[in-house]
Amino acid sequence: MRLTPADRQMLIGPASVGAFAGVLAAFGIAAMHSEYGNNTEPLFPGVTNWVLEALLAFFVVTIGATVLFGVVPLVLKRLLSRHTRGPDA
DSSP states (O other), X not given: OOOOHHHHHHHHHHHHHHHHHHHHHHHHHHHHHHHHOOOSOOSBTTBOHHHHHHHHXXXXXXXXXXXXXXXXXXXXXXXXXXXXXXXXX
C-alpha cells in the first residue's frame, strides 16, 4: 500500500496528537510513582520500573492513537473508494 502525500499528511495529525497524549501518560506514571513510591524490585538492573512503564505507556498511547484515528480511517477510505468505483476502475 503506497502512501500519497495527502495520506501522509492525514497521518501526521493523529500521530502528533497521540505523541502528546503519550507524553501526558508517561508524565502521569512518573508522577504516580513519585507520589506513591515504588515497592517492587527493578526488572532490569539500573533501570527503575516506572521508567519502563512510562516508556511503554508512551508507545502504546502513541501507536494506538495513530492506528485508531489515522490508519483505520485511511484503510476504510481506500476500501470504500475501491468498492464504489467498481473492480474495472
